[in-house]
Amino acid sequence: MSSFAGRMKEYPTVSLDRFDRENLHARAYFLSHCHKDHMKGLKGPLLRRKLQFSRTVRLYCSFVTKELLLNNPKYSFWEEYIVPLELESPTQISLVDEATGEKEEVVVTLLPAGHCPGSVMFLFEGCHGNVLYTGDFRLAVGDAARIEHLHSGSRVKDIQSVYLDSTFYDPRFYQIPTREVCLNGISELVGNWISQSSYHVVWLNCKAAYGYEYLFTNMGEEFNTQIHVNHLDMFKKMPEILSYVTTDRRSQIHACRHPKDDEFFQGNRLPCGCTAADGTPLHIISIKPSTMWFGERTKKTNVIIKTGSSSYRACFSFHSSYSEIRDFLSYLKPVNIYPNVIPLGRTLAEVTRMLKLMCRNQSDQAAFIYKPLGVLKRSRVEPPTYGSESDEDLFDGMDLAPVRKKMGLNQEIKNYEPPGCRAPPVSVEESLPLPVADSSSLGQNYFDCTESNGEDEDGEEEDEKGKGDTKQTTEEDGKENPSPQAPKWEDFFTTEMLPDSQNSHSHSCCSVTSASRTSSQTPELFGEEDDVNDTFSLTLSASLSNHSSQNMDSCLPDTVILQPEQSHPQRKEGGSGTPQPGVEEMPESQVSSDFDIPCTPESKAPQSDELTQLYRKLASGEEVIAWHEHDSSVLR
């Protein structure tokens, strides 16, 4: 749960996702998504009054968030003060002190966050630097490289601070199966059940919150049906969702709710009370989406767990895992990182310390420490706190030494970045023929490691109480073949790939697309432009490509080393199949030399066909990578 107080050091006159206390004095408000823990104070009478007397204070959010927010009458007084912004459209906003007339300009860009419909991250660019507030997010490994506005030309923007959704920034949550993997598991379970007869129905036991919609749309698509829900009016302008939900109870898939729905279920009734027309009793299973996580060296990753004779849990996460967060941060290398959330059982100090290791200065420091000594970089010096405290409580009884060592190593190499090497994130070709997850290799991928998760320690999954209904779905049994029509993130995603020769606006003020709207301080003039936007695209997911390679990602060996003879860009985090959690590919100079020679980015621009080849290989996990201390035949 977010404990972000609402304001950022760099731009303290704006408030985000908090609307009480000090935030009552903000010059502008931002709402990243429509979850209650990010809306504290948003219906407060004091704020409401302030709005009535203000000519300039507005609330900025995505169109979808606006729609969802105004669907709740308690927030309808915001209507005239909301300025919805398009995704990925830098917009200049004037921050006016209404008492003094003092003014500051800032450019904000909404970036899809993949957390729930309408969820965005806010990128602020202004005279106090570039700052990214992530809101809540779930991005897959490699996604940061695909977000155009995090780049300037071919380079990653210089980010001063990231205000981070650190919900799972803890090695306990090292790995969470990708959305694709989770959906496939759920599909199989649902499909096996509802195909038995028309009296076999599924209850998706979802909480009352936005974020499950992509589950509905995928199930609806896969089984050519609509999911029964209590309400759908909030989606009236979102046809991508609307077409997969219904209030007609004659459906085999339900996501309806009732205050006593658990009791209902025990009595073999759906929350909506629906029974078969002819009196035949229904056969109901419940599937409860819940977060499941796995440790770094996890072997099994069951995405479905049977919890009763007709109850299941299905893996589902709104937030990025530890390794996904690390991938994100190691790509951006901000100067500062501030946690918005303290994971349960941790302290602010711990999280802050762990995040420090992902900051840019940390890498400078690492270089400073190691270089003068002329010590082999492979030597096991490790960054202060990371290895020791983070893994400790997770894998008790396990020998962590090798892991730590590698972590230390990776950390060290990754973080080092000679000046000038801040690499052009040469874009990965969108058209890469990503390998369809090969289930056999998938299975093999989970080598020799044990679940830190505990849940299915031993045979818990085997204790199906003889119902013999639906078999356990696990990732490793390789059963879930990606259905050809299955999840289509693209439908909900509007980010463009980063073109090879991207030359985006280098800095803030050059890229104003709707200055008139915001600088005029009369947003009302534009208020009705939603009419044009009768419907709009959603940002349910941030997955741009199908990261089939990611299914493996999670359990890759600890070290990935690029072959030195490859000609490759200094930093090509295409993400396709690359960044193994905690490990990144590194500049050639860093791989082959123990000393650090600052590289000149322009000095050896790789040929584009070389790049294509490389990316292709990276995407399929081929040759380019060599396994360290592990069977190199695992992938292929």
Added chain:
DNA sequence: GCGATCAGGT
């Protein structure tokens, strides 16, 4: 009567 907060539940 309303809001804020907490405990407890799913």
Added chain:
DNA sequence: CACACCTGATCGC
């Protein structure tokens, strides 16, 4: 499986 929300009790205004 630690998310996000609901309900109900209590307190203060």
